[in-house]
Amino acid sequence: MKIENTQAQMRKGVLEYCILSILSSGEAYPSEIINQLKEGKLIVVEGTLYPLLTRLKNAELLSYRWEESKSGPPRKYYQLTDKGSNFLKDLDVTWQDLMKAVELTRKKNA
Amino acid sequence: MNKTVTANISGIVFNIEVDAYDKLNNYLATIKKYLGNTDSRDEVMADIESRVAELFKERFNNERSVVTLSDVDYVISVMGEPEQYFDGTEEESDWTSDKSNSSSTKQKSKRIFRDEDDKIIGGVCSGIGHYFGIDRIWIRILFLFAFFVWGVGFIPYIILWIVIPKAKTTAEKLEMKGEAVNVDNIKKTVEDKFNDLKDSFNGEGAKDAANSLSGALSKLFTFIGMVILFILKFAMKFFGVIFIIIGIAILIALTATLFNSDIVTVISNNEVFTIPSHDILQALIGTGTHATLALIALILFIGIPTIGLIYSGIKMIFKLRTKNSVIGISMGVLWILGILLGFYVAMNSLKDLKSTQKSLSTIEWTSASNTVYLSDLTEQDNQFNDYNIPNVEGTIWIEDSKVYFDNLEVDVLPTRGDKIKIMVEKIAKGSNRKDAKERAEKMEFTYKIEDSTLKFSPYVYFNLEDKFRAQEVKVHIMLPIGSKIALEEGSEEIIYDIKNVGNEYDLDMIGETWIMLNEGLTCLDCKFIDGVSSGQLKKDSIQPQFP
Numbered sequence: 001m002k003i004e005n006t007q008a009q010m011r012k013g014v015l016e017y018c019i020l021s022i023l024s025s026g027e028a029y030p031s032e033i034i035n036q037l038k039e040g041k042l043i044v045v046e047g048t049l050y051p052l053l054t055r056l057k058n059a060e061l062l063s064y065r066w067e068e069s070k071s072g073p074p075r076k077y078y079q080l081t082d083k084g085s086n087f088l089k090d091l092d093v094t095w096q097d098l099m100k101a102v103e104l105t106r107k108k109n110a
Numbered sequence: 111m112n113k114t115v116t117a118n119i120s121g122i123v124f125n126i127e128v129d130a131y132d133k134l135n136n137y138l139a140t141i142k143k144y145l146g147n148t149d150s151r152d153e154v155m156a157d158i159e160s161r162v163a164e165l166f167k168e169r170f171n172n173e174r175s176v177v178t179l180s181d182v183d184y185v186i187s188v189m190g191e192p193e194q195y196f197d198g199t200e201e202e203s204d205w206t207s208d209k210s211n212s213s214s215t216k217q218k219s220k221r222i223f224r225d226e227d228d229k230i231i232g233g234v235c236s237g238i239g240h241y242f243g244i245d246r247i248w249i250r251i252l253f254l255f256a257f258f259v260w261g262v263g264f265i266p267y268i269i270l271w272i273v274i275p276k277a278k279t280t281a282e283k284l285e286m287k288g289e290a291v292n293v294d295n296i297k298k299t300v301e302d303k304f305n306d307l308k309d310s311f312n313g314e315g316a317k318d319a320a321n322s323l324s325g326a327l328s329k330l331f332t333f334i335g336m337v338i339l340f341i342l343k344f345a346m347k348f349f350g351v352i353f354i355i356i357g358i359a360i361l362i363a364l365t366a367t368l369f370n371s372d373i374v375t376v377i378s379n380n381e382v383f384t385i386p387s388h389d390i391l392q393a394l395i396g397t398g399t400h401a402t403l404a405l406i407a408l409i410l411f412i413g414i415p416t417i418g419l420i421y422s423g424i425k426m427i428f429k430l431r432t433k434n435s436v437i438g439i440s441m442g443v444l445w446i447l448g449i450l451l452g453f454y455v456a457m458n459s460l461k462d463l464k465s466t467q468k469s470l471s472t473i474e475w476t477s478a479s480n481t482v483y484l485s486d487l488t489e490q491d492n493q494f495n496d497y498n499i500p501n502v503e504g505t506i507w508i509e510d511s512k513v514y515f516d517n518l519e520v521d522v523l524p525t526r527g528d529k530i531k532i533m534v535e536k537i538a539k540g541s542n543r544k545d546a547k548e549r550a551e552k553m554e555f556t557y558k559i560e561d562s563t564l565k566f567s568p569y570v571y572f573n574l575e576d577k578f579r580a581q582e583v584k585v586h587i588m589l590p591i592g593s594k595i596a597l598e599e600g601s602e603e604i605i606y607d608i609k610n611v612g613n614e615y616d617l618d619m620i621g622e623t624w625i626m627l628n629e630g631l632t633c634l635d636c637k638f639i640d641g642v643s644s645g646q647l648k649k650d651s652i653q654p655q656f657p
Contacts, residue, residue, distance in 0.1 A: 030161065045190020047141070050157045054150045072164035073120040076157065 011042070015052065017095060018042055020061065020080065020088040027079035029067070053078060061087050114176055120160040122167070126177040134162070134182045140192040161189065222428040223277035223286040232271040240286050241428065262361045266354065269421050272437070273430055300340055307333045346426045353423030360416045368405065389508040393578040395459055404455045410448025414441050462579050463539045467546035473532040479562050480593045481623070482530060484520065486600040487558055487565040506578075507569075514569040517582040518555050519606035522595055524626050525588035532564070535584040546579075553581045568603040589626040594634060596623045612640055 015037075022028060022036050030049055037043045056062045061084035064076040080088065114125045117134075126134065141158065145151040165185050166177055222241045224233035235253055239246030256263020277283045307329045395404050418441065424430070507514040525531060536553050540546030549572075556567040570583045585604075589595060597605065602620050610624065610631040618639065625634045625642065633641030 030157070031164070045194050046161065046188055047158065047190040047192075047195040050154050050161070051145065051150075051195060054154045054157065058150060069164070072167040073122055073160045075160075075164075 015042055015048075016056065017088075017091045019049075019052065019056065020084060020091065023062065023078055023080045024085070024088055027065075027077045029075040029077050031075075033078070056084075060084075112178075119166070120156070120163040122163045124163070124166060124177050125175055127179065130177050130179040130182045133179065134177075134185070137182070137186055137192070138162075141195060144192045144195060158189070165189075221282075221285045222274055222430065223282055224271070224274050225283075225286060226276045227283075231267075233276060234267060234270045234274060237274055237277075237286065238270075262358055262365060265361060265417060266358065266420055266424070269417065270424060272434075273421065273424055274428070300336055304333060346429075350423040350426030353419050353426065357416050357420035357423060360412065360419075364409070364412055364416070368409070389513075389574065390506075392574055393506075393508060393513050395455060396575070396577050400455050400458055403451055407448045407451035407455060410444050411452060414445040414448065417441070462541050462545070462577065464541055465543050465546045466537065466539050466580075467543055467550050469536040469547060469550040471534045471536075473534060473557070473559075475530065475532055475559055475564075477530050477562050480530075481562055482587060482589070482593070482595040483563040483598055484587070484595060484601045484605070485563060485565050485598040486603045487556060487567040488569075488603070508574065511574040512571050513574055513576075513578055514571045515578070515581060516568050518566060518568050518570050518585065518604055519582070520566060520585040520587065520601075520604045521606060521608045522587045522589055522624070522626075522631055523609075524630065525590055527588070528590050530590065530593055531588040533586040533588060535586070536570075536581075537584065538581045539579045549576055549579055549581065552576055553583065555583050566604045589631075591626055591628060594623055594625045595631075597621065614639055 018037060018040070019033060022033050030046070030053065033053075034043070034046050034049055037049070043049065053062065057064065057078070060081060062078050063081050064078045066074045067077050069075045112127045112129075114127050115131050117124050117126050117131060138155070138159070142151065142155055145154060162185055165188060166181060169181060169184065220241065223237050225236040225240060225246075226233045228236045228246070230250070235249040236246040238244075238249045253263050253267060256266070275282075277286045307326070391401055391404060395401050505516045536550040538546050538550035538553060540549050553570055553572045553576075555570045558565040564587070566585065570581055572581055587595065597620050599621055602617055605616050605619070608616060608619060608631065610619065610633070611627075611629050612633065614633070619633075622636050622639065623634045624631045625647070626632075627642070633639040634647075635641070635643050
C-alpha cells in the first residue's frame, strides 16, 4: 500500500470540501480559490484545480458566469448552486463527525 | 536573436520565441493526454489555456510582449507538471473511469503485430500468441506441424509475414501485448456496457426524468449497436477461420496434384481427387513445354484465388486493414496470365482434334452354331490376370503408362451374307489425317472367343504418350438373316444403341435372345417384349440360312 495513494485519497475529499467552503462566502474565480488553498498548503500547483472545478460543475454543485478581465482573457466566476449548498451542509456535518471520531480515537489510543 | 511565432492563447495574441512555443505546446499536449478522451477535456483545456494567458499577462505588466522560455518555465512551475494535475493515481483513475466516458477510454483495442524481439523467423508466431493470449510455443508447434506434415503451412506463414506489420514503436509493442482478444474479454466489454445501461435506467438520475430517459435511450441504442457489432465481429472471425481452412484444403489438393503425391488417395478415394493427377495431364496435353505451361496455368488459376482466400481470412481474424495495392494488382495480373496460359495450351491441344480417322478391320470367326452369345469380359473376375488387364473402374483409368477408357461399343447389324462377321471400327482424332489414323491403329481392346461366346472388355486402351484424343472402338456384329444373338447378363456394359424392331432400349434387351429377321432384330420367345416365338418361326418356315 502506497502512502501517496492514501494521502491523495484523504486530500481529495478535503479539497472538494474546501473549495465548496471558499465559495460559500460568495463567488470567486480560480486564481482567488487557488490563493486561499495555497495559504492552507492544500495544493501546491494551480493545475490541480481546473479538472476539479469542471468536475464539481458537471456534478451541478457549482455554476459559473463569465466576466471580462483587464489583465487577460475573460474569467470564470464560480458560485455554489442550491445543490452545492446542500452538499456543503452535509459535508460540514460529516467533517464535524470525522473530526470528533478521529480525535476520540486518537485520544484513547495515545 | 531569437525567432518568434505568434500564438493565440485564449483569444489573446502573444509573440513567443520558438523554443518557448515548443515547450508550451508540448506541455499542453501532455496535459491533454492525461485528461484522456473525455467530454470535459476540452473545457478543462480551455480553462488552463485561459489561466496560462492570464499568467503571461500578469508577468509582462504591459512592459514587454515576447514570451521567452523562462516565462514558460514560470507558468509550468505555477500550474504544475502534468502528473501533478491529478495529485496521485487515485484521482487520475477516477477521471478515466468517469461513467459516461468509460467505454471510449477503456476500450483500447488490441492490434496484431509481429514481435521482432522474440522471433525465430519473422516473429509471426509470437505475434499471434500475444494477440490471443496463448503461449507462443503452441503456435510455433502448430506451424512446425503444418510445415512438415504437408509443407502447406509455408504459404499461410509467408502471407502472415507480409500482412502483419512488425511492432516498431513502444506504443505498438504495448498494443501488441494488451488485453488478449478472446471471447471472454469481448463478453466482458458487452457486459460492462449492459450494466452501464441498467444503471442509467435504475440510477440516481430519476430526479430529472426526461433527461435520464433520453440518456438511457441513447445508451440502449449504443448497447444494441454493441451487441450487433459483437455478433458481426464474431461472424467475421468465424468466416475468417472457415476461409483459411478451405484455402489450406485447396492448397493441399493442389500440391498433391502437382507432385502426384499419395495424399490424394489418402484424403479421398473418390474420383474428384484422383482424376486431376499428373497422368491425366499427360493424357490430355502430353509432355514437354505445353505440359509445363499447363501446370503453371493451373497453379496460377487455382493457387492465386486460394492465397487470396487465406489472405482475406487472416485479415478478417486479425482485423487488419492493410491495403497493399501492388501485391493485389500483381496477383490479379498473374491470375489473368494463368487464364491466358490455360487458353493457349487448350487451343494448342484442340488442334489435335481437327481430323477424325477410322481404321477398319474384321475379326475372323467361324461360329460353331448360328447363335452368338455376347458377354462382358470383365464381368468374370478371374479374367483380369489372364488378359493382362488391370482391375479398372470408372470412365477413365491410368495404370502403367496406359490409358483405359470406357468407350467400346458393340452393336448388331444385318448382313446379306451367310456368315456371321465381326467388323471393328477404331476411331481417333488427330492434328491431321495421318496423325489420327496412326492413333486409331495403335489403340487396342480385349476380346475373347470361346466356342459361340464373344466376350469384350468395355475398355479400349492406348499408351499414355499417344494422348487422349477421343479414341473409340465400334464393334459391329453382322448377323445374316435367321441368325440369333443372346445378350447375356453384363453385356449392358458393352452394347450401345442396338437397332431392333420394337425400338427397345439397350437395358431391356439384356438377358434375351434376338433373331435377325428381314424386318430387323426381333426378340425370340420373349415374355415381356413383343417378338416372335420359335413355334411361329417354324410355321413360317423361316429357316436359318446357316450352313
